[in-house]
Amino acid sequence: MIQGIIFDYGGTIDTNALHWSEVLWKGYLHAGIPVSKEEFRQSYVAAERALAKHSYIQPHHNFLDLLNIKCDLETKDLVTRAVWNTSEQDRKEKSNAVATYCYQYVLQILSMSRPVIAQLAQHYPLVLVSNFYGNIETILKDFQLEYFQHIVESAVVGVRKPDPKIFQLGVEALRQVTGKTPEELPANDILVVGDSYSKDILPATTIGCQTVWLKGIGWGEEKVDESVPTHIINHIKDLPAAIQQE
Numbered sequence: 001m002i003q004g005i006i007f008d009y010g011g012t013i014d015t016n017a018l019h020w021s022e023v024l025w026k027g028y029l030h031a032g033i034p035v036s037k038e039e040f041r042q043s044y045v046a047a048e049r050a051l052a053k054h055s056y057i058q059p060h061h062n063f064l065d066l067l068n069i070k071c072d073l074e075t076k077d078l079v080t081r082a083v084w085n086t087s088e089q090d091r092k093e094k095s096n097a098v099a100t101y102c103y104q105y106v107l108q109i110l111s112m113s114r115p116v117i118a119q120l121a122q123h124y125p126l127v128l129v130s131n132f133y134g135n136i137e138t139i140l141k142d143f144q145l146e147y148f149q150h151i152v153e154s155a156v157v158g159v160r161k162p163d164p165k166i167f168q169l170g171v172e173a174l175r176q177v178t179g180k181t182p183e184e185l186p187a188n189d190i191l192v193v194g195d196s197y198s199k200d201i202l203p204a205t206t207i208g209c210q211t212v213w214l215k216g217i218g219w220g221e222e223k224v225d226e227s228v229p230t231h232i233i234n235h236i237k238d239l240p241a242a243i244q245q246e
Contacts, residue, residue: 002210002243003185004174005120006167008194009130013113013145014063014106016236017195017216023105024071027098033075039083040074047073057133062142063106066135067099110143113236120240121147125177129170129192130154131161131199149177164203167192171207193239197224205229212242 007013015023021044028040035043047070051057056069075095078084084091120126128148130136134155140146150173154160157169170192175185187208194200195214204211205228213229214236226232231242 001189002124002191003180003189004125004127004178004191005243006127006129006170006174006190006192006204006209007117007148008192008196008200009128009132009136011195011216012193012200012214012236013117014109015195015216016109016113017214017234019195019216019218021219022217023102024074024098026105027071027101030101031094031097033078033084033094033098035078035084039078039081043074043077043081043083046077051133055134057135059135060138061133061135063139064099064103066133066139067102068096071095071099071102106143110145114143114145116236116239117145117147120243125149125174127152127170127173127177129161129166150174161196161199162203164206167204167209168207171209191230191243197229198222201229212239214239 011017011019021041024044025037025040028035050073051070057066072095075091079086079091126148127150129152131154134153136151136153140148152166152169152173154166157166159166159169171187171190174190175182178185188210190209191212192200192204192209193212193214195216196218197213201211201213210230212231212233215232215234233239233242
C-alpha cells in the first residue's frame with residue numbers, strides 16, 4: 001500500500017528522464033556552437049563544479065536565470081580552454097540561445113508531467129527530494145508545481161544523493177506532514193520516483209522504500225539490476241498506472 005510519494009526533480013519532472021547534459025547538448029546543436037560533444041561534456045562538468053563551489057545561483061533565481069548562469073559558465077570554459085574561438089558577443093548570444101532552447105524544452109515536458117503530479121497530489125501526500133542549488137522553491141512557483149507538502153533540497157540540508165540520508169529526510173518529512181508514526185507510515189509504504197538508478201533507486205531501496213525508475217538516457221553507461229526497482233517506466237505519464245498496480 002502506498003501512503004506517500006517522494007519525487008526527484010531534475011531529470012524526472014523537468015526532462016522525462018533525459019539527463020540534463022543531453023538536453024543542453026541539444027541546445028548546443030540548435031545554437032550552432034561548433035564543439036564536439038566530448039568537449040561540451042568537459043565544460044558541463046567544470047560548470048557543475050563551479051556551481052557547487054560558488055554561490056552563483058541565489059534563492060530568487062528562476063529556472064531561466066539558472067540556465068543562463070549555467071550556460072554562461074559552460075561557454076566561458078569552452079573559450080578559456082581554446083576549444084571555441086569566438087567573439088564575446090557571439091558567445092553571449094549563443095549561450096543565451098542554448099538557455100532559451102532548454103527552457104522551452106522544459107515547458108513542453110511540464111505540460112505532460114504537471115497534470116500527473118496534480119493528479120497524484122489529490123490522493124497522496126507528496127515530498128520533493130532533490131540535489132539542487134537553493135532555489136527550487138522559486139522554480140516550483142514559477143512552473144506552477146506547488147503540489148509538494150515539503151521540500152528536501154541538498155543545498156539547504158547539506159546532504160546530497162546518492163547518500164540515503166537525504167531520502168530518509170524525505171521519509172521523515174512525509175511522517176511529519178501526515179502526523180503518522182514510523183509504525184503507521186513505514187518506509188515500505190512510501191514510493192520514490194526518480195530517473196537515476198544510482199542516485200535515486202539504489203539509495204531509496206536501501207532505506208526500504210518502494211521505487212519507480214523513470215528510465216531514459218543518463219550520463220553514461222552504468223551497471224544496473226532491473227530487478228531492484230519496484231517498477232520501471234519510460235514516460236512519466238505511465239506513473240499513475242504503475243502506482244495503481246500496488
